[in-house]
Amino acid sequence: MSAQALKGHLDGMLLAALEDGPRHGYAVMEILRAGSDGRFDLPTGTIYPALRRLERAGHVRAQWSEEGGRRRRVYELTPSGRRTLDDERHAWQEFSSAVTALLGPHRRPVTS
Amino acid sequence: MTGPGAVDEVIGAYLAEIATRLTGPARARRDILAELEAGLADASDAHRAAGLSAVQAARAAVAEFGGPERVAEGFHAELAAAQARRVVLPLVTAGPLIGGLWTVTAMGGRTVPPWQWAGTPAEARPVIVLAVLALAAAIAGALFTMATTGRLVGRLPGRPLVTAAIAAAGTAPIDLTLLALFAVQVAATPSRFAVFPAATAAAASLIRLAYAGRAVRTCLATRTLSRPGHS
Numbered sequence: 001m002s003a004q005a006l007k008g009h010l011d012g013m014l015l016a017a018l019e020d021g022p023r024h025g026y027a028v029m030e031i032l033r034a035g036s037d038g039r040f041d042l043p044t045g046t047i048y049p050a051l052r053r054l055e056r057a058g059h060v061r062a063q064w065s066e067e068g069g070r071r072r073r074v075y076e077l078t079p080s081g082r083r084t085l086d087d088e089r090h091a092w093q094e095f096s097s098a099v100t101a102l103l104g105p106h107r108r109p110v111t112s
Numbered sequence: 113m114t115g116p117g118a119v120d121e122v123i124g125a126y127l128a129e130i131a132t133r134l135t136g137p138a139r140a141r142r143d144i145l146a147e148l149e150a151g152l153a154d155a156s157d158a159h160r161a162a163g164l165s166a167v168q169a170a171r172a173a174v175a176e177f178g179g180p181e182r183v184a185e186g187f188h189a190e191l192a193a194a195q196a197r198r199v200v201l202p203l204v205t206a207g208p209l210i211g212g213l214w215t216v217t218a219m220g221g222r223t224v225p226p227w228q229w230a231g232t233p234a235e236a237r238p239v240i241v242l243a244v245l246a247l248a249a250a251i252a253g254a255l256f257t258m259a260t261t262g263r264l265v266g267r268l269p270g271r272p273l274v275t276a277a278i279a280a281a282g283t284a285p286i287d288l289t290l291l292a293l294f295a296v297q298v299a300a301t302p303s304r305f306a307v308f309p310a311a312t313a314a315a316a317s318l319i320r321l322a323y324a325g326r327a328v329r330t331c332l333a334t335r336t337l338s339r340p341g342h343s
Contacts (some may be wrong), residue, residue, distance in 0.1 A: 044151065044178065
């Protein structure tokens with residue numbers, strides 16, 4: 001998957017990774033990798049500024065917390081983040097079903 | 113290279129390379145570096161769990177995070193926003209207070225705006241008008257900065273360091289004008305002003321002048337250092 005194609009949907013994917021509960025940056029990255037069978041290949045260092053931008057937009061809330069002797073910045077969805085995730089999801093479904101209809105597997109015309 | 117010293121060296125050198133490319137408020141930079149450090153430790157753990165040695169895992173973590181220029185560049189917009197907010201916030205907070213102090217000073221029991229103060233030369237009037245226009249630009253710059261660096265991020269195109277510099281610089285003409293008019297007045301009729309609000313208003317304007325000068329320099333320096341290609 002090209003980095004450019006991924007970047008356009010990064011916000012939505014980050015919000016989706018936080019949907020099931022608060023996580024720190026590296027855990028978000030691991031979810032994106034696992035959920036895409038390793039096809040999500042943006043450098044890990046680009047996740048952190050993106051999360052901070054979502055924080056500034058009010059879509060996530062961040063808090064430093066200590067766990068296992070390591071201080072980590074943990075991100076959590078806000079109500080506004082949940083709404084944005086729903087919107088992104090809806091837009092993506094519309095877009096992808098339109099593209100699938102046009103670009104999906106070729107159906108041979110039925111001959112009788 | 114083996115052992116924990118070598119691991120710290122790999123991670124430390126990488127973080128140091130990023131640190132030299134970050135500009136903006138020191139606290140925000142420290143916060144970013146601390147978060148990256150924890151992330152690199154998590155990444156190293158993951159690579160060790162996959163069977164790499166400590167040093168190999170640290171190197172793999174650094175490779176996974178991406179080049180220091182690229183990582184630092186990713187934070188530029190965030191740091192610019194943090195710097196702009198830091199510059200503008202004191203102006204927004206203190207602005208109405210300084211305005212109020214001067215209003216109390218000018219009134220001094222009578223309702224007389226500064227351009228009608230006895231002894232104010234007629235030529236001062238256009239200067240006051242220009243200063244008020246500059247102040248209006250400053251207020252607009254401050255509000256725009258707060259909006260584009262806050263919730264409206266991404267919805268409105270913003271140049272936070274430019275609008276923050278306008279917010280700071282725009283306060284200078286009104287402060288200079290008021291201080292000059294005030295000095296003329298005090299020299300002519302010293303007893304005209306109540307000492308406390310007058311002295312406080314003048315001091316506040318002097319402080320804001322100094323602050324504005326420093327703020328503009330900070331904004332311009334952050335902007336220059338965060339341009340792509342600069343390292």
